[in-house]
Amino acid sequence: MTRLSIRDVEIAKSYLDAAAQAALIEALRPVLKAAPLFTPETPSGRKMSVRMTSAGRFGWVSDRKGYRYAPHHPGGADWPPIPREVLEIWRDVTGLERDPDCCLINYYGEGARMGLHQDKDEADFSFPVVSVSLGDDGLFRIGNPTRGGRTETVWLNSGDVVVMGGPARLTYHGVDRIRFKSSRLLPRGGRLNLTLRVAT
Numbered sequence: 442m443t444r445l446s447i448r449d450v451e452i453a454k455s456y457l458d459a460a461a462q463a464a465l466i467e468a469l470r471p472v473l474k475a476a477p478l479f480t481p482e483t484p485s486g487r488k489m490s491v492r493m494t495s496a497g498r499f500g501w502v503s504d505r506k507g508y509r510y511a512p513h514h515p516g517g518a519d520w521p522p523i524p525r526e527v528l529e530i531w532r533d534v535t536g537l538e539r540d541p542d543c544c545l546i547n548y549y550g551e552g553a554r555m556g557l558h559q560d561k562d563e564a565d566f567s568f569p570v571v572s573v574s575l576g577d578d579g580l581f582r583i584g585n586p587t588r589g590g591r592t593e594t595v596w597l598n599s600g601d602v603v604v605m606g607g608p609a610r611l612t613y614h615g616v617d618r619i620r621f622k623s624s625r626l627l628p629r630g631g632r633l634n635l636t637l638r639v640a641t
């Protein structure tokens with residue numbers, strides 16, 4: 442593991458070894474079965490290129506009504522619990538007693554991306570945001586705590602863990618593109634990103 446810090450965003454490169462990545466994929470299988478990926482719309486009605494779902498007490502959703510935390514999957518079922526393997530990562534990297542109440546799962550297929558944004562739908566920004574990258578490489582763009590200004594990029598690879606807390610909690614970030622099929626972790630290719638957050 443190597444630690445990088447870019448504009449106060451902490452990146453633990455290769456935090457998960459190959460066996461831990463494979464175990465995480467196994468732990469996510471029942472979650473994806475209980476809460477299938479869906480294609481969200483932005484509030485303005487455009488389809489996002491990522492597919493998403495969640496685990497935890499709350500899931501993050503987006504549709505014409507806006508961005509928010511919702512207690513149920515759009516299909517109506519409760520979100521499945523956050524797998525133990527995922528909670529262990531959060532506990533280890535944050536050292537917090539409080540567990541996250543949302544694990545957002547984003548799937549990037551070929552051509553998917555995520556525009557620059559802040560994570561700001563949570564009630565308390567003193568809790569960090571932790572994200573775990575699995576599968577294909579993703580070009581992560583890091584901006585500033587306010588819109589605009591210079592940005593920089595870093596490739597996130599399978600097994601990397603990003604922590605955005607303290608001065609970086611509200612930093613603009615996004616994913617420009619992925620290198621489709623650069624990893625063999627997911628048999629059909631693509632990138633999974635898990636974002637852990639305290640929502641309430």
Ligand code: SIN
Pocket residue numbers: 547555572579581597614615616634636
């Ligand atoms: C996000 O900010 O929601 C996703 C970040 C990532 O995919 O690495």
Ligand code: MN
Pocket residue numbers: 558559560614
């Ligand atoms: Mn985000």
